[in-house]
Structures are given as C-alpha cells and as structure tokens.
Amino acid sequence: MTALRLHRELTRIWASEPGWKGWFTTVNHNDLGRMFIVASIVFFVIGGVLAMLIRAQLASPRSAFMAPETYAQVFTMHGTIMMFLFAIPLIEGVAVYLLPKMLGTRDLAFPRLTAYGFWCYVLGGSLLILSLLLGIAPDSGWFMYPPLSSTLGSPGINSDFWLLGITFVEISAISAAVEITVTILRYRAPGMSLDRMPVYAWYILVVAVMILTGFPPMILGSILLELERAFGMPFFQVENGGDSLLWQHLFWLFGHPEVYIIFLPAAAVISTILPVMARTTLLGYGWVVAAAVSLGVLSFGIWVHHMFTTGIPHMGLAFFSAASTLVAVPTAVQIFAWIGTLWKGRPELHLPMLWILAFFATFVIGGLTGVMVAVVPFDWQVHDTHFVVAHLHYVLVGGFVFPMLAALYYWLPHVTGRRRFFKLGETAFWLIMVGFHITFLAVHWAGLLGQRRRTHTYDEGQGWEIINLIASIGGFVTAIGFALVILDIVVNAAVAVRGSRDPWQAGTLEWAMPTPPAAYNFASLPEIRSRDPLRDDPALPVRIARGEGWLGDASRGRRESLTVATATGEPAQVVVLPGNTGLPLLMAVTTGGIFVGMLLKLYWLVPLAALGVATLAARWAWGLGATRDEGPVEGRPGLVLALASESVDPPGWWGSLFLLLADATLLGSLLFGYAFLWTVAPNWPPPTWAEPGLLAPSLALVGAALSVTGIQLADLRLRQERGPWLGFLLGLAGSVALALAAGMVLLGTDPTAHAYNATLWVLGGFVVLHAGLAGLMTLYLTCRYAAGFVTGRRIGEARIVRLWTDYAAGTGLLALAAAWLPGAVA
Amino acid sequence: MLLGGATLIFLFVMVLLALAMRRRDAPGQASGERVWIVGLGLAFPLTVLAALLAYGLVVGERLLPRPGPGVVDVGAEGRQWDWHFTYADAPGRMTEGVLHIPAGRPVDVAITSADVIHSFWVPRLAGKLDAIPGHVNVLRIEAWVPGDYAGVSSEYNGPGYTGHDFTVRAHDEAAWADFLAGEAP
Amino acid sequence: MTDILRISGPLTLWLTAFSAVYGLQGLICSPRWAEAGLDLAAGRMALALAASLVLGLQVAFLLALRTTRFASCSGFVRTLSLGLSTVALVASAWTLIPVATTSACL
Structure with missing residues (x-):
C-alpha cells in the first residue's frame, strides 16, 4: 500500500465529523488538546482582566473604584480562575495534545474520557463565570477558609458556586490524570522502555499521579463544606465538634502539591526544549527523572507551611520548615542540569529560548523568596502581606507562564504547520518581561513595608502610594504584552507561510509526522531503540508514513492502537479505540445536573441526574465492549498480538486501578479528618x-x-x-x-x-x-x-x-x- | 541577611547562565554531571539550606512563650471587625480596640476569635498569630519603650477587613499601675 | 508494575512515616494524651522511638533494593530506585531533625 492510500484509509477511519457537529462529537486528542488549550486561554484572559481591575483599584490611595464587597469577589475569582480554570487545564491540554505523539501512539488510552473531562471543565468553569457576571461570585479568598466561607461568614450562594463549580471542574482533572497515567505506562511505541521515554513523559507521569493523590483531599474538603452549608453537618463549626483548621489541612494537602503540579509540567517543557535550543542532549537524564519523582513526593510533605501562623506547636512547624527547605534541593538539581546542558551545547537565541531565559531570571528569585518564607520567624512577619503575593507570582508566572509561552512558540509550527512570519512575539516578550518585573518587585517591596494582601484600599502617608502606582503601571504594560502574544498567535496561525517538518531539528517523535498532524498521528507505529529516535534516523518519518512499522494496515477498518509492557516496552495488546460520539457531552451535561441541583437547592434533581449518569455510563461501557471472540490479530506482518478486550488486564482495568487510587486517597483524607477532629477539635x-x-x-x-x-x-x-x-x-x-x-x-x-x-x-x-x-x-x-x-x-x-x-x-x-x-x- | 544571601545566589546563577549563552568555544567538553549536578545541584543547596534551617530553628525556639518571672497575661478576642482585650491582672476589665501593656516586660497574649478566623499582628513587636474559633494561641510580645504601636488583622475576614485595626499602648511602670487600678489612662 | 513500586516505594514510605510522626506529635500535644495518663517525657520517648523506626525501615529498604531478590532487571530502574531510596533516607533524617532539637508542645 502506498503512503498516500494508507493516509486516505486512516483518515476515513479517524477523522472527526465535518462542520460544527464535529466540535461536540470529537473524541480525538488532536481536537480536544487544542480545545482545552483555547478554553484555558479564554479563562486566562478573564482572569487577567480581573488582575487589571485589582491593579486599577490599588493604583491610588482611598480609591473609590470598587467597594470592598466587589473587590473581594474580584480577588477571589482572579486566584480561582488562574489556578483551576487556567493553569491545570492548560497543562492537561498540552499533555493531551503532545503525549500520544511523543510516545509514538495514536491516541490517549480513553478518548471518550478526554472529551467528558473537557466538557465538565467548560461547563463547571462557565458556572463560575456566570456567578461573576451576576455579581454573586465567591468572595472569601481563593482558599475559602471557613467559617468565613461557610454559613456564618457567607450566608448567600457565593461560596456554593466555588465549592460546586470547582468540584465539577476537578472531574476533568481526575479523568485526565487517569488516562495520562495509563497512556504513559501502557500506550507507547514498541521498544520504548522506561529509560527511552522522553523526559516530558516522565514529568507528566509524576504530575498525573500527583493529581490523583493531591486533588482528593480538596475534593473531600469541598464536599464536607458543601454538606455543612446545605444540610448543617458541622464539620468546621467549633460549637458542634467541628474545627475550621480541618479545612486548612485538607485544602493545603492539595494546595502545596498543586504548586508542583503546576511547576513540573513547565519543567518538563524546559527539559524538552532547552536541549534542542542548545543543539545537544539533556545533561543527566536519570538525575532529572529522579529529581522530578523526588520533588513530586516531597511536595506532599510541606502542606503545613501555609499554616505557620495558626498556632501549631514549634516541633510541628519545624518538621515542615525542614521539609520545605529540602524541596529546594531537587529543584536546584534541575536548574543546574539545565544550565549544565547549556554549557554542554551551543545555545541559539530563538524566541522559545528567550522565554526560557526569562524563566530562569524570574523563577530563581521566586525560589529564593520561597526558601525565605520557609524560615518560620521570617514567615511570621510577611505572612499575608504583599510579599507573599509577589513570591507566588514569581513562582507561578516565572515557573509556569513563561515556560508555557516557550512551549507555545516551540510547538506552534507543529499545530499550524506554518512558519512564524510576523515578529510581534519579540516585542511582546520585552513588554511582558519588563512589565512583570516592575510590578512584582514593587509588590515585594510593599509587602516588606507591611502592606497586607486583600485590603481593598490604603491611606496616604504610609509610603505605599508611589510603589503601588509603579506596580499598577507595570501591570498594564504586562497586559499589553499578553494581548500582543495572542494577536501574534492568531495572525501567524491564519496567514503565515507553510513551514518545513521539524523546524527545530528536534529528536523526539512528535516531529516525525507531517504538520499539522493527521487525526491518526502515525500511519504506522515505529519501533524505538533510543531516546531521540528522530535524530538517530532522519528517514524515520518516511518509513512511518509508508506503513513499515506496527499496525501499518488499515484493513480492519477501525481505530486501532497498541499497548506495551510497562517497563520493557515490549508490544503487548492491540486496542480498539472508540469513534466519534456525542455521549461524553451528554454525560457531562447530565453530571452538571447533580451540581446545579445542589446549587439551586433543587434536591430532587440530584438523584435524578445521578441515575441518568449511571444509565449513560452503562451505555458508554456497552458501546465499546467486544461482542464476538476474535482471537489474536496481526500487529505487523507475521507477528500476532492479543486484543485488549481478550486480555486479563485490559486498559479499563488499569484505568480503574488508578481511579481507585484517587478514591482511596479520598477515603484516607476522610479518615485523617476524623482522627484530626478526635485529637484537636475543642468540643470532643x-x-x-x-x-x-x-x-x-x-x-x-x-x-x-x-x-x-x-x-x-x-x-x-x-x-x-x-x-x-x-x-x-x-x-x-x-x-x-x-x-x-x-x-x-x-x-x-x-x-x-x-x-x-x-x-x-x-x-x-x-x-x-x-x-x-x-x-x-x-x-x-x-x-x-x-x-x-x-x-x-x-x-x-x-x-x-x-x-x-x-x-x-x-x-x-x-x-x-x-x-x-x-x-x-x- | 536573608535578602543579601538570596541576591548573591541569584547573581551567581545569572552569571553562569550568561557565560553559557556567550561561550562560543568548543562545545561538548563533558565537564559533566559531577560538577553541575552533584556539586552545584546537590552539595551547594544542601549546605546553604542546612545553615538556614539551623538558624530558623534556633530563632524560632527563642521566640517561644516559655513561662518565666514577670510575664503579664492578657487576652485578645477578634470579631468582625473589632478586638476585645482582657487582663489577668485586672479581672473584669475589658477594652475595645486598644490593648494596654507594661513596657519592658514580656507579655503573653492569649488570642482567640468569636466568629471567623482573624490574625493578630503588631509588626513592630512580633510576628503574627491567628485567632481561630475554639482555639487559644499564645503570642509573646515585648515593647521596650512606652508608646503606641499599630496593630492590624492580617487574615482576610470579610468586607470590613481593611479597617480592622487596633493599637497596643505600652505604659511605663506608674501608668500601668494606674491602668490596673482602673483609672482611665 | 513492580518497577513502578520500586521507584515510588521509598519516597512514599518517607511521606507516610513523616505524616505519621507529625500525627503522633499532634496526639502527644493534645488533651487525649494526658487523658490516657501519659506525660510529656513519655511523648518524647515515643517520638524518638518512631523516628528510629523510620530510619531503620529506610535503611532496610535501601539494602533490600540492592539484593538480587528485590532489585529490578532493568539497569535504569535499578539505578533510579537506589538513588530514590537514598533520597528517601536523607529526607527522613533531615525532616526528623526537630524530634531531637525542638521543644515538643510549645
């Protein structure tokens, strides 16, 4: 079969439905990855507008621009949107788009789950934006401390939007994490053993497992707080044996790993792009993998450092102070591995590299101020001031947004198949870089002078006026820069000239395909023998396109992919993947019924919607189940493999295993909460x-x-x-x-x-x-x-x-x- | 000191980066993993952090409210958006918005809350400590000279947060005696 | 799967142990400890015992991963698991320093 005929056959099998209908029925990771990314950027713009409102309010003393109630909604929603509706979904979107391509497979493990997660995210996020438009948005700060966020402090519907909307959105985080984990462990090109895996996949594996174990405590906390608000179950009310500190533990058990859930994908991007920009390979692959795993686990042992001022005994604080200083070590290992890589190679200053340099300059400062606040006595002074605000923006913007901009410009040619023609990106880079540092250096300074975060205004004469004005001006410059980036992307995606395949001469598999990629990624799955297959064998794309690898034969007329043995990468099973369907969207809408029923106190709707979800789930599983015995099928000429549906450990079994890991963490958090109340709560x-x-x-x-x-x-x-x-x-x-x-x-x-x-x-x-x-x-x-x-x-x-x-x-x-x-x- | 150290480390990293970007000589000389990862990535931060941790632990231990002679006990209760202060040496006395203490003596403030979470912070006297419903946290403060010290709440507690402040008034020996005796200070 | 456990095991043990020691310290400082008729000295003893137990377990884990019985057949996984096991041992020692150096319940 010629490459072109194979391409036509595979496209017929894998293509999404044409026209607008395709948006709602697609289950393909190419579409969904891009949809995730675009949606997260839309939420980023909304969150950015809120940030500008904050800086406008603080630009002058005694500003009458916003009342304290409005200001509270604005800063709460800014944090909430950026954390839950921008950062995490962007990570998921990039991983959904890239992972199958880097791993040399055709799609993620559970394509319909990808779509379901996406719709849960969009619907849950819209619920929150709706509350903002109606002026009844959450207003207790993005970490929602009760009693302020409970019935005592916010009797209205505001907090319910947060608790229910975010839990709805977290369904997408959990489902993405499950399928990413299974995809990395099982869905790789044949021969891709663990040590040949792209370093990006290692990082994302760590992140996915962290989501599975880090999010359940917060999901549990949200459920408990919603139960308290809706039905008067007093988990956080001290008179009836509850304790507001329980929330803080559950929230930060999630909240600190969250910081690394956000940082590690950025580190993954840097470890992938930086060696390419330096025309060499990553220094110390094994060290970097070990650092990523260590960072992932260590980050679970430092949640109490957000609670240094809550009156925990000094030994308790000291444990977490020690652990907090320790996480700096694996971070340092990565930073110096990257700098060492630059020394090893010949760095070239393309736009992605500029953003990586911006990352270094910004993130190192954020890391150092982080080490400072890990020191208990210092934290006692700056906690809840603008110093902490500046610290977290240095870490999150420097450690996440800048690397993501590098990723955007690095993989843009892959998504669009075009070369960048208009060079607005360089101007935008300088605007954002300079604007950001002006803003947040000033905010550091304001914090050291004692300006508290979340105050809606301040008086003249404390020496804060000029600092805040500078910070606001810097903020507006940054915003203009971001607007320019978006303009740059849109213009270049629309009108730039067609580019060559693999413009950066990278070695990873995502560049071994024509761009923009076909729905099936690889016409046949290549056999992998090294960490940079494309660099070792420049003819690889041609051989893939000719169908010379595995599954290079579309005659069975269905979407097929391959699973491998976890450690060795030996091919194990042939998997049949589902085709286009509107079921995920329907199920997400039905799931939304549960949350809307709780929100509007229409409690009859909740069991009804749950029943609907159960019915749809049965329909979902029924639709893909095998209906006849087929026996082993040909994986490549002369080599047969079992079908996944005829194995004792089909992908669904693996997916269940990791979903249950998250579920077990939820139960563990509940038992922890129970023991916590028993030991610490006053009225026990x-x-x-x-x-x-x-x-x-x-x-x-x-x-x-x-x-x-x-x-x-x-x-x-x-x-x-x-x-x-x-x-x-x-x-x-x-x-x-x-x-x-x-x-x-x-x-x-x-x-x-x-x-x-x-x-x-x-x-x-x-x-x-x-x-x-x-x-x-x-x-x-x-x-x-x-x-x-x-x-x-x-x-x-x-x-x-x-x-x-x-x-x-x-x-x-x-x-x-x-x-x-x-x-x-x- | 913290700031100075941090600036030095930052400059060091930036210089390494700048050198990496400017170098145009033969690439690929494998100075390798030992220098970069074991030396700079592991040994260097471990040393700095060990020193920092030791410093933090020692200072933290010194700030603890250990029982001692001459410690004055007062109580502070936060509420939306007000502070009530009580005095062990003058039972029944309650002041709103102003905490009276003797200068030159250690004072233990027992902090709690009547409604939501607040935080008690007098920047010039000590770090902050939270007021949590149902819990009593003890903060040791000491004012060396008589005078007024500004205090604020520093945990967001609702729309009145910005103006939720108080004053700590440190008295000399005589004025403190007067205060305890019930005369308006 | 076993290889994943070899890689994730030692640090997970650190996390469990670390949280458990923190929980124990919380229990010792809570009213429940006194209600059970125990004093602070007994508490410090319990903490010291727990910390030694943790360190012992970590050393045992590290040694076990070196034996032919528990080591992985993949060279990369073997190196990685040994490295992470060492990290876990160091992390245990580092984060349990306060047991020996700070006051328990102030």
Missing part, C-alpha cells in the same frame, strides 16, 4: 458514641465476604466456560448486605448533632455508594453475560468488576470499622 469527645451492636457488623462482614467470593467464583466459572450465575447472585447479595450494614450507620445517627455524627454519615455514605457501584457493575456484567458478550476469552470486563468489588469490600470494612471503633471501645 461527642456527647454519645454510636453503639455498633452485633447485627450491623455481622452483616458487613458477611456482605464483604460474599461479594468477594461471589465475583471470584463468577470469574473462575467464566474462564472454565461454565455458568457463572451463582457467583453473580452471591456477589449481588453481598453488595446489598454491605450497603444495608452501612445504611444502619446512617439511620442510627443525627448528622447535624455533632461533627462526629456527621463524619459517621459520610463514612456510611461512602460505603453505600461503593457497595452500590459494585452491585450495579455486577448487574451490568450479568446482562453482558446473558447477551452472550462475556466469555472465557473476553474475560476483561469480569476482571474490572472484580477489582471494583474487592475494593468496595475492603474499603467498606475499613470505613465501617473506623465508624464503630470508638463506640465499641467505650
């Missing part, structure tokens, strides 16, 4: 402990045992090609029994009485939910079997249900034991 112990009795615990034990053995039996009988009915029945009965036992916890207690009782409710609710999920999945599997779609060969779905059932049983026993323990001891 509660008036009475719940008595477990004998019935409920026995029911729970029997239920857990039944569900686990039931699904195990079904699995065994299926593989022996015998009837699994008894196993299904036992599994169902077990799930019901477990849910009943947990239901008894719920019925036996009044959740508004004390934080203890409220915690019992959440623990019980967790078990009911998961036992219910396991039960529904068993039912689904039963239907699949009845329809003849599950066999001893197509065992994958049964293995996935088994994983969920085992998890529900294990966590169910753990959660219920925690609920009953104090009552049993007392």
Whole structure:
C-alpha cells in the first residue's frame, strides 16, 4: 500500500465529523488538546482582566473604584480562575495534545474520557463565570477558609458556586490524570522502555499521579463544606465538634502539591526544549527523572507551611520548615542540569529560548523568596502581606507562564504547520518581561513595608502610594504584552507561510509526522531503540508514513492502537479505540445536573441526574465492549498480538486501578479528618458514641465476604466456560448486605448533632455508594453475560468488576470499622 | 541577611547562565554531571539550606512563650471587625480596640476569635498569630519603650477587613499601675 | 508494575512515616494524651522511638533494593530506585531533625 492510500484509509477511519457537529462529537486528542488549550486561554484572559481591575483599584490611595464587597469577589475569582480554570487545564491540554505523539501512539488510552473531562471543565468553569457576571461570585479568598466561607461568614450562594463549580471542574482533572497515567505506562511505541521515554513523559507521569493523590483531599474538603452549608453537618463549626483548621489541612494537602503540579509540567517543557535550543542532549537524564519523582513526593510533605501562623506547636512547624527547605534541593538539581546542558551545547537565541531565559531570571528569585518564607520567624512577619503575593507570582508566572509561552512558540509550527512570519512575539516578550518585573518587585517591596494582601484600599502617608502606582503601571504594560502574544498567535496561525517538518531539528517523535498532524498521528507505529529516535534516523518519518512499522494496515477498518509492557516496552495488546460520539457531552451535561441541583437547592434533581449518569455510563461501557471472540490479530506482518478486550488486564482495568487510587486517597483524607477532629477539635469527645451492636457488623462482614467470593467464583466459572450465575447472585447479595450494614450507620445517627455524627454519615455514605457501584457493575456484567458478550476469552470486563468489588469490600470494612471503633471501645 | 544571601545566589546563577549563552568555544567538553549536578545541584543547596534551617530553628525556639518571672497575661478576642482585650491582672476589665501593656516586660497574649478566623499582628513587636474559633494561641510580645504601636488583622475576614485595626499602648511602670487600678489612662 | 513500586516505594514510605510522626506529635500535644495518663517525657520517648523506626525501615529498604531478590532487571530502574531510596533516607533524617532539637508542645 502506498503512503498516500494508507493516509486516505486512516483518515476515513479517524477523522472527526465535518462542520460544527464535529466540535461536540470529537473524541480525538488532536481536537480536544487544542480545545482545552483555547478554553484555558479564554479563562486566562478573564482572569487577567480581573488582575487589571485589582491593579486599577490599588493604583491610588482611598480609591473609590470598587467597594470592598466587589473587590473581594474580584480577588477571589482572579486566584480561582488562574489556578483551576487556567493553569491545570492548560497543562492537561498540552499533555493531551503532545503525549500520544511523543510516545509514538495514536491516541490517549480513553478518548471518550478526554472529551467528558473537557466538557465538565467548560461547563463547571462557565458556572463560575456566570456567578461573576451576576455579581454573586465567591468572595472569601481563593482558599475559602471557613467559617468565613461557610454559613456564618457567607450566608448567600457565593461560596456554593466555588465549592460546586470547582468540584465539577476537578472531574476533568481526575479523568485526565487517569488516562495520562495509563497512556504513559501502557500506550507507547514498541521498544520504548522506561529509560527511552522522553523526559516530558516522565514529568507528566509524576504530575498525573500527583493529581490523583493531591486533588482528593480538596475534593473531600469541598464536599464536607458543601454538606455543612446545605444540610448543617458541622464539620468546621467549633460549637458542634467541628474545627475550621480541618479545612486548612485538607485544602493545603492539595494546595502545596498543586504548586508542583503546576511547576513540573513547565519543567518538563524546559527539559524538552532547552536541549534542542542548545543543539545537544539533556545533561543527566536519570538525575532529572529522579529529581522530578523526588520533588513530586516531597511536595506532599510541606502542606503545613501555609499554616505557620495558626498556632501549631514549634516541633510541628519545624518538621515542615525542614521539609520545605529540602524541596529546594531537587529543584536546584534541575536548574543546574539545565544550565549544565547549556554549557554542554551551543545555545541559539530563538524566541522559545528567550522565554526560557526569562524563566530562569524570574523563577530563581521566586525560589529564593520561597526558601525565605520557609524560615518560620521570617514567615511570621510577611505572612499575608504583599510579599507573599509577589513570591507566588514569581513562582507561578516565572515557573509556569513563561515556560508555557516557550512551549507555545516551540510547538506552534507543529499545530499550524506554518512558519512564524510576523515578529510581534519579540516585542511582546520585552513588554511582558519588563512589565512583570516592575510590578512584582514593587509588590515585594510593599509587602516588606507591611502592606497586607486583600485590603481593598490604603491611606496616604504610609509610603505605599508611589510603589503601588509603579506596580499598577507595570501591570498594564504586562497586559499589553499578553494581548500582543495572542494577536501574534492568531495572525501567524491564519496567514503565515507553510513551514518545513521539524523546524527545530528536534529528536523526539512528535516531529516525525507531517504538520499539522493527521487525526491518526502515525500511519504506522515505529519501533524505538533510543531516546531521540528522530535524530538517530532522519528517514524515520518516511518509513512511518509508508506503513513499515506496527499496525501499518488499515484493513480492519477501525481505530486501532497498541499497548506495551510497562517497563520493557515490549508490544503487548492491540486496542480498539472508540469513534466519534456525542455521549461524553451528554454525560457531562447530565453530571452538571447533580451540581446545579445542589446549587439551586433543587434536591430532587440530584438523584435524578445521578441515575441518568449511571444509565449513560452503562451505555458508554456497552458501546465499546467486544461482542464476538476474535482471537489474536496481526500487529505487523507475521507477528500476532492479543486484543485488549481478550486480555486479563485490559486498559479499563488499569484505568480503574488508578481511579481507585484517587478514591482511596479520598477515603484516607476522610479518615485523617476524623482522627484530626478526635485529637484537636475543642468540643470532643461527642456527647454519645454510636453503639455498633452485633447485627450491623455481622452483616458487613458477611456482605464483604460474599461479594468477594461471589465475583471470584463468577470469574473462575467464566474462564472454565461454565455458568457463572451463582457467583453473580452471591456477589449481588453481598453488595446489598454491605450497603444495608452501612445504611444502619446512617439511620442510627443525627448528622447535624455533632461533627462526629456527621463524619459517621459520610463514612456510611461512602460505603453505600461503593457497595452500590459494585452491585450495579455486577448487574451490568450479568446482562453482558446473558447477551452472550462475556466469555472465557473476553474475560476483561469480569476482571474490572472484580477489582471494583474487592475494593468496595475492603474499603467498606475499613470505613465501617473506623465508624464503630470508638463506640465499641467505650 | 536573608535578602543579601538570596541576591548573591541569584547573581551567581545569572552569571553562569550568561557565560553559557556567550561561550562560543568548543562545545561538548563533558565537564559533566559531577560538577553541575552533584556539586552545584546537590552539595551547594544542601549546605546553604542546612545553615538556614539551623538558624530558623534556633530563632524560632527563642521566640517561644516559655513561662518565666514577670510575664503579664492578657487576652485578645477578634470579631468582625473589632478586638476585645482582657487582663489577668485586672479581672473584669475589658477594652475595645486598644490593648494596654507594661513596657519592658514580656507579655503573653492569649488570642482567640468569636466568629471567623482573624490574625493578630503588631509588626513592630512580633510576628503574627491567628485567632481561630475554639482555639487559644499564645503570642509573646515585648515593647521596650512606652508608646503606641499599630496593630492590624492580617487574615482576610470579610468586607470590613481593611479597617480592622487596633493599637497596643505600652505604659511605663506608674501608668500601668494606674491602668490596673482602673483609672482611665 | 513492580518497577513502578520500586521507584515510588521509598519516597512514599518517607511521606507516610513523616505524616505519621507529625500525627503522633499532634496526639502527644493534645488533651487525649494526658487523658490516657501519659506525660510529656513519655511523648518524647515515643517520638524518638518512631523516628528510629523510620530510619531503620529506610535503611532496610535501601539494602533490600540492592539484593538480587528485590532489585529490578532493568539497569535504569535499578539505578533510579537506589538513588530514590537514598533520597528517601536523607529526607527522613533531615525532616526528623526537630524530634531531637525542638521543644515538643510549645
């Protein structure tokens, strides 16, 4: 088959629907990556306008431009938008677009999930913007400390927008993280072992796992605070056994890793671009990978450094002070590895390189002020002043926005297939660079002079007037610079001349394809033997296009890709990926029903929408499930591979595993909160402990045992090609029994009485939910079997249900034991 | 001192960068991982940070409110948007917006809140400490000379945040006795 | 999968241990500790024991990753896991310094 015919065949199979309809039904990472990036830039512009409003307000003393209530909404939304609606989605968008190309595969592991995540993000983000337009936006600061953010401080709907909107948006972060993790571990070009993986993939793997373990504490915190606001469950109210400090722990357990979740993708970009700009390879690949992993984990041990002024004993502070200084070490390793790379090569000063230099100048200052605030006595003076504001802008703008601008200009030719013609970018660079430093050097200074953050105005005569005026002018210059960048991109995307493939002479696989890329990325999947396959073999793109690699044959007429063994990169399975569908959008809208129902206090809508989501989820899984035994298929001429649907560990099993990792972190955070309240909250112990009795615990034990053995039996009988009915029945009965036992916890207690009782409710609710999920999945599997779609060969779905059932049983026993323990001891 | 050290490190990194960009001699001489990563990436920050951590721990330990002779106990309760102060040596006395203390003696301020989270900060006397509902945090302050010291709340607490301030008034020996005796200072 | 555990294990152990020691310190300074009839000296003892246990576990992990039984067959993963195990050991020692040097509940 010629390259052109292969291209036509593959395009017919992989193309999105033409016209406007394609926007809503596409599941292709090329489209969705670009949609993510554009949406995040739109939110960045909105957040930027808010920043300009802040600087306008502070430009002069006693300004009457905004009332304190308005100002509170503006600064809260500025932080919220930049963190949750700009930074994280931009990271996801870039990763969604680039990862499959760098890894040498055709799409992400779960294309429909990408689309679902995107729509959740856009809908949740729109909810927040809507609140801003209506003038009822959140107004308690972006970290939403209760009691100020709870019913006591904000009785209105403002905080609900934050708690529900952000949780809705976080669905997209979690789903992106799940599929990125599975994609990096399993979906690579054959032969790409872990040590041949592009360093970008290593970084993003760390980031994805960090999202899976870092976001659940905040999601839990949001759920608890919303339960307090909506139903009076007093998790953060001190009179009834709650503690507002619990929120701070849960929030910063997320919030500090978040800083590195934002920084590491930027470091990934630098580690990829900088060696290309210096015409060499990265110095110390292994060291940089080790530094990224260390940074990822160490960043989870420093959350309390945001709470240095909350009266925690000195030893507690000292632990976190020590850990906070320690994270500077892996950061330094990376910085010096990059500088060493520059020394090793011959740096060329293209626009992406300029932005990387801007990163160095800015981020190093931000890192050094970060080390300063890690010193407890210093922090006691500058905490909550403009010094901290300046520090975090140096870290986030210098450490994230500048590298992302480098990425933008580096990969722009890849996205558009064009060469940059108009050189507005260089002017924009100098405007932003100079404007940013003027602004935030001044803000540092104001902070050292004692100006507090979040004050809507100040009086004359404190020596702050001129500093603030300078900062505001700098801010406006920066804004003009950003506007110019956007103009530059639009103009060059629209009218510049066509460029060559691989304009930077890079060595990674994303450049081994024609640009702009085809929907299927690679006409055939190349065999990889080094870290820079394209540099070692300049003829690679031609051989890929001719179909000389794996899966270079479109005759089966469906979207196919390949999974590999995690460590070695040996090809393992052929995967069939789903085609265009509007299901993700429909499901996202239905999911939105849950959040809107909570927001408007239309509580009848919530279970209805949840039911809709469950139905759609079943439809979703049913649509892609295999309906006939196929046997091994040809991966390349003469070499056969098993189909993923006929393996014991299909991609869905891996995805479930990592989703459950996030879920387990959520439960862990809940148990932490429970223990925290028990030790620290002032009004403990509660008036009475719940008595477990004998019935409920026995029911729970029997239920857990039944569900686990039931699904195990079904699995065994299926593989022996015998009837699994008894196993299904036992599994169902077990799930019901477990849910009943947990239901008894719920019925036996009044959740508004004390934080203890409220915690019992959440623990019980967790078990009911998961036992219910396991039960529904068993039912689904039963239907699949009845329809003849599950066999001893197509065992994958049964293995996935088994994983969920085992998890529900294990966590169910753990959660219920925690609920009953104090009552049993007392 | 912190600022000076930080500036030096920043300049050092910038010089290394500038040299890297300007160099036009033979590239690829593998001065390598040992110098860049082990030397500059590991050993250098570990040394600096160890010193910094030790300094922070020692100073932090010294600022702790240990029980001692002559310590005066007062209470501060934040609320939206006001501060109430009480005095262990004058039970029943309560002042609003002005905290009276003796100059030249260590004072322990027991800080708490009646509603949302606030923070007690008198920049010239000590660092800040939060007022958290249900918790009492103790901050040690000491004013060397009599006079008025400006204090502010420094944790965002609602629309009245900007104007939520107070004064610490340090008295000499005689005026403090007068205050305790209930005479208007 | 095992290789992923080799890479992530040592630092995860650090995080768990670090959080646990912090939690223990919180418990010691809380009213619950006194209610159980224990004093501050017992608390310091418990902290010291916990810290030594953590360091012991980290050393054991490091040594185990060097044995043929637990080491990875991939050279890159072996080097990486040994390096990260060393990082975890250093991190444990560094972040537990306060157990020995600062006052517990002030």
